[in-house]
Amino acid sequence: MDNTIIKLENVSFSYESGDNPVKALDDVSISINEGEFVAIVGKNGSGKSTLAKLLNALLLPSEGVVLVDGMDTSDPENTIAIRKACAMVFQNPDNQMVATIVEEDVAFGPENLGLAPHKIRTRVDESLKAVMMYEFKDQKPHQLSGGQKQRITIAGVIAMHPKCIVFDESTAMLDPAGRADTLKIMHKLNDEGVTVIFITHYMEEITDADRIIVMGDGKVVKEGTPKEIFADSEGLKKLRLGVPEVVALGDLLREGGLDIPEGTLSEEELVEAICRLK
Amino acid sequence: MSIEVRNLTHIYSQGTVFERIALDNVSFDVGPRDFIGIIGHTGSGKSTLVQHINRLLVPTSGTVIVNHIDINDKKVPMKEIVRRVGIVFQYPESQLFEETVYKDVSFGPKNLGYDDEKTDFLVRQSLEIMGLNFEEIKDKSPFELSGGQKRRVAIAGVIAMKPPIMILDEPTSGLDPVGREEMLNMIRDMNQELGICILLVTHSMDDVAQYADKIMVFSEGKLVKYGPPSEVFADSQFLANIRLDVPQSKSVLERLKEKGFDIDTSSYTTKDAAREILRVFGK
Numbered sequence: 001m002d003n004t005i006i007k008l009e010n011v012s013f014s015y016e017s018g019d020n021p022v023k024a025l026d027d028v029s030i031s032i033n034e035g036e037f038v039a040i041v042g043k044n045g046s047g048k049s050t051l052a053k054l055l056n057a058l059l060l061p062s063e064g065v066v067l068v069d070g071m072d073t074s075d076p077e078n079t080i081a082i083r084k085a086c087a088m089v090f091q092n093p094d095n096q097m098v099a100t101i102v103e104e105d106v107a108f109g110p111e112n113l114g115l116a117p118h119k120i121r122t123r124v125d126e127s128l129k130a131v132m133m134y135e136f137k138d139q140k141p142h143q144l145s146g147g148q149k150q151r152i153t154i155a156g157v158i159a160m161h162p163k164c165i166v167f168d169e170s171t172a173m174l175d176p177a178g179r180a181d182t183l184k185i186m187h188k189l190n191d192e193g194v195t196v197i198f199i200t201h202y203m204e205e206i207t208d209a210d211r212i213i214v215m216g217d218g219k220v221v222k223e224g225t226p227k228e229i230f231a232d233s234e235g236l237k238k239l240r241l242g243v244p245e246v247v248a249l250g251d252l253l254r255e256g257g258l259d260i261p262e263g264t265l266s267e268e269e270l271v272e273a274i275c276r277l278k
Numbered sequence: 279m280s281i282e283v284r285n286l287t288h289i290y291s292q293g294t295v296f297e298r299i300a301l302d303n304v305s306f307d308v309g310p311r312d313f314i315g316i317i318g319h320t321g322s323g324k325s326t327l328v329q330h331i332n333r334l335l336v337p338t339s340g341t342v343i344v345n346h347i348d349i350n351d352k353k354v355p356m357k358e359i360v361r362r363v364g365i366v367f368q369y370p371e372s373q374l375f376e377e378t379v380y381k382d383v384s385f386g387p388k389n390l391g392y393d394d395e396k397t398d399f400l401v402r403q404s405l406e407i408m409g410l411n412f413e414e415i416k417d418k419s420p421f422e423l424s425g426g427q428k429r430r431v432a433i434a435g436v437i438a439m440k441p442p443i444m445i446l447d448e449p450t451s452g453l454d455p456v457g458r459e460e461m462l463n464m465i466r467d468m469n470q471e472l473g474i475c476i477l478l479v480t481h482s483m484d485d486v487a488q489y490a491d492k493i494m495v496f497s498e499g500k501l502v503k504y505g506p507p508s509e510v511f512a513d514s515q516f517l518a519n520i521r522l523d524v525p526q527s528k529s530v531l532e533r534l535k536e537k538g539f540d541i542d543t544s545s546y547t548t549k550d551a552a553r554e555i556l557r558v559f560g561k
Contacts, residue, residue, distance in 0.1 A: 043454040044426050091452075146320040172451055175319045175481045177521035201454050204526065242455035245484060245526040245548055252552035257561045267526060271533045274555065278539075 004067075005164050005195050006032040006055060006086070011064035013050055024050040026218040027064070034163065037187070037196045039206035039226075042215030043240035048199045051215070052168045055197070056086045069163060084113075087162040091169040093149035102144075102152055103128065103137040109160040127155040131185050147178020154185060164195035171205060179205070203230070204244040207265040214239060227263030246270050281308040281331060281443065281475075286340035288326050300326040302499040303340070308477070310442070313469045315486030315507075316479045318496030319521035324479050327496070328445045331477070332363035344443065361390060364441035368448045371428035374420040379405070379431050382420050386439040397438075404434035407472070408464055426457050430464075437468065444468065445477045450485065462489050487511065487525045487546045495522070511546040527551035534558075 008030045014021035025047045032038050042048045053059040054066050057073040069085040071078040090096055099105035103124050110120045128134040131151040141149055150170060157165055167186060171179040183205055190196045198206065206212060212229045214222035216239050222229060229236070230243045233251055243251070250264045250273075258277060264270050288301040301323045308314055318324045329335040330342050333349050333356065342349050349359050367373070376382035383404055387397040402412045408430040415423075420431055429449070436444065446465065450458040466489055468474045480486060486493050486507065493510040495503040497520040503510050511517070514524040514532060523529075524546065531543040531551055541558050545551045 044452075044457055045424050046454075169452070175521060176483065176523045178320060179481075180523075201452070201458075203455065237456065240454045240456035242459075246530065248548050249527050249530060249552055252548065253555055256552060256556040258556065258559060267530050267533060270530055271537065274534060274539075275537055277559065 003034040004031050005034040005069055006030070006197070007065075007067040008051075008054070008061075009065045009067075011054065011061045011066060013047075013054065013059060014062050015050075024218055025054075025061075028218070028220055029064075030213065030220060032164075032195065032197065034195055035190070035193055037190045037198070037208070037210045039209040039212045040197065040199045040215060041201070041203070041206070041212060041241055046215040047218040048215050049168055052088065052166050052197070052199055055164075055166050056088055057082050058088075084160060085162060086164040086166065087157040087160055088166045088168060089150070089154055089157055089170045091172050093146060093153045093173075096153040096156075097141045097149065100140060101137075102133070102139050102141060105141060105152055106137075106155045106159050109156055113160065123159045123161070124155075127159040128152075130158055130188070131155045132181075145175075145178065147174045147181055150174060150178065150182055151185065154182070158189065162194070164197065165189065166197045166199070168199045169201070170198075171200060171202065203242055204246075207244055207246075214241070226265055230265060231262045280310050280345060281306075282341075282343040283307075283330075284341045284343070286327075286330060286342065287338050288323075288330065288335060289338045292338060299499050301330075301337075304499075304501045305340075306494065306501060306504055308475060311469065311473050311475055313466070313476045313489060313491045314478065315490030315493045316477060316496065317481070317483065317486055317493060317522060322496040322520075323499040324496050325447060326499075328365065328447065328477060328479060331443070331445060332365055333359050334365070357390070360441075361439065362441055363443045363445065364436040364439055365445045366433050366436050366447065366449060368451065369429075370432035370436075370449075371420075371425065374428060374432055374435075377419060378417050379420055379423075380416040382431060383435045383438050386435055390439060400438045400440065401434075404437040405431070407437060407467060408434045409460065410434070426453060429453075429461075433464075437472075437474075441474070443475045443477070445479070447479045448481065449478070450480070450482070458485075465489070483511075483523055484525050487528075495520070497521075507546050508544055512544065531555070 008028055011025055011028045013025040014023045040048050057079045060074050066073040068082045071082050073082055097105050098108050106124045106127055107120050110123045128137055131154050133151050171182050186196050207226050209226055212226055213220055230247045233243045236242060246267055250260045250270055254260045260273050264273050284305050286301055286304045290298045290300055316324050330337060336350055344362050347354055374382055383401045384397050387400045405412050410430055420428055450461050462485060465476060469476045492506055494501055511524045511528050517524055527548045528546045531541060534541050535543050539558055542554055545554050
């Protein structure tokens, strides 16, 4: 059975810029299965955000085909259904909130779906509980911290019951605790079956991803599990990326003569590996 | 050029139902060539604080003395303050406005009344500190540059005013990992080569651990800790309680100690932590 939810076939995209268009994506083919947690990394200008915008028809490919849940994004008849299937959470929560009361903000999407009032109520409550913000439902968004606001924008997205959510640097503006909370919610949604596509510059955040796609100059340059991707610190550095600090520490210990297995990604794994050497 | 802050309190919307104490009786000194990292959860008062250092905000009570001048003294003209304290806000590239990079970077020094020759020197020097090639970039429109280049041009515009104190609010956000490192190295150069005092506001514990001489920790409007990284990162439970964390390397050392290793947990950089673990194994 085919359970592909996102499919890009030979997709290119160019931005108009005066006389010479800039090619942001160059012949990219990607396939993502339903229920996957996929991270997309790449240097500034590598095409990550362009890719994200192609996934819910905010941009349309110059060449090639983008299929979301089987629907071609270039057909305007599909746009609304595509945005229902594949939602986006951006970097700055302040740009994504529309109402003056938390629960009204979350209700905005379901209201636009034309649902009956009691169904809207259920969805708003469920979504706020899912992001652990139910007790804030009567508050004003501007009284919340950045991390709390981002959780509200995620609740607004969940309330639409999307099959897939694209997080475009959604943790970048948050403090460490806000970042940890957001990450936890992303994994919880993924455990419940939502496909997660996470674009980030923070390598520490993606050690639990099912798969990492590395972009460079508009192309997919590497693809693999976190263990495979982070085994090559030097290669990543050439792509203007890095490895999580734990991996860097493991690399230094290995160079120093300790037998730390390649692909040790988390603090727990590294501590265990060191304990085994005692 | 030093900063002395005494009993600084800032209350937003005082006397209304929205009253909120953003800074609560904060006092500290910063030395002339210090590299200070400022950390704290969202809403802890970091940004409110830095806006007091160049009179963008006026204290509800307390004083801010920059190089022996009380900057809230009405007799001190704003120009004198701008000359002393440069501030780079988050996403400074959104503040670029001129037709060419040269015009944009020269805007500050011209406003300070410098002649063409001095302005030219300052523009050249500032762009070079930010790793940009003067001849290649000076006539370009800021809007045709990449995001990372735009940010460098915007920061060059502040450096060009030669402020002895520079405040940078999250200058690395949105940059790729190598871009982040390059930016931090440039900030270190400003500090070490030009002698500029740096106040770096950030959410990244790793950045302050690797670069700052001293760290200020804010929570709920209060300065709850101020000292070298070794001291600030010594108590990870305390940091967790105020919604912050410690660098991962530090956390690994602490976990090893819990597992019974006879290990010194005071290191907070990756290299030092590796050295300490190797020492325990006699390597």
